[in-house]
Amino acid sequence: MNxxxxxxxxxxxxxxxxxxxxxxxxxxxxxxxxxGDVVFIELPEVGSEFSKDEVFATIESVKAAxxxxxxxxxxxxxxxxxxxxxxxxxxxxxxxxWLVKIKPxxxxxxxxxLLEYNDYKEEVQ
Numbered sequence: 001m002n003x004x005x006x007x008x009x010x011x012x013x014x015x016x017x018x019x020x021x022x023x024x025x026x027x028x029x030x031x032x033x034x035x036g037d038v039v040f041i042e043l044p045e046v047g048s049e050f051s052k053d054e055v056f057a058t059i060e061s062v063k064a065a066x067x068x069x070x071x072x073x074x075x076x077x078x079x080x081x082x083x084x085x086x087x088x089x090x091x092x093x094x095x096x097x098w099l100v101k102i103k104p105x106x107x108x109x110x111x112x113x114l115l116e117y118n119d120y121k122e123e124v125q
Contacts, residue, residue: 003029003095008111009120010071012053015095016114023072023104027059029094030124035061041087043079043099050074050102052110057099059087072110074102 004024007017013031017024032038040060050056050070057068078101083089090097104110115123 002093003117007095007117008071008114009117010069010114011123012069012071013124014069014071015117016071016111018104018107018111021103022077023074023102023107024098025071025100025102026098027068027090027094028120030121031066032090032094035059035066036063037061038087038090041083041090041099043084044076046076046079048076049105050076059090068099070102071114072102072104072107074104074107077101077103 004017007015009015009028013028015026015028038059038061042058044056050073052070052073054070055067056070059066059068080098083097
């Protein structure tokens, strides 16, 4: 699995990476593994704004339905349309199958409570 450099993870199992002024957000490999086969994902509208820790999407698998929380505040710039039609792609590559790209409103401050990937992995095991 190809884990992006410098990703940060939330305790609710979302990951975020910052590329210039854009934050890319997805679900961690651990969360996807726990969900099992994903059958549906609902993503927000472009232009929507969310605060840190606010529910911004839902995901359903053969095992359960879960809410997905925003790890950093911001405005939705792009959603991964491919996942809407093929939600199983997230099972194949949790880090390649990003959910949304946002313009973060205060990345540095919001990122304070997030964990580096290795620390996150230790916490969930």
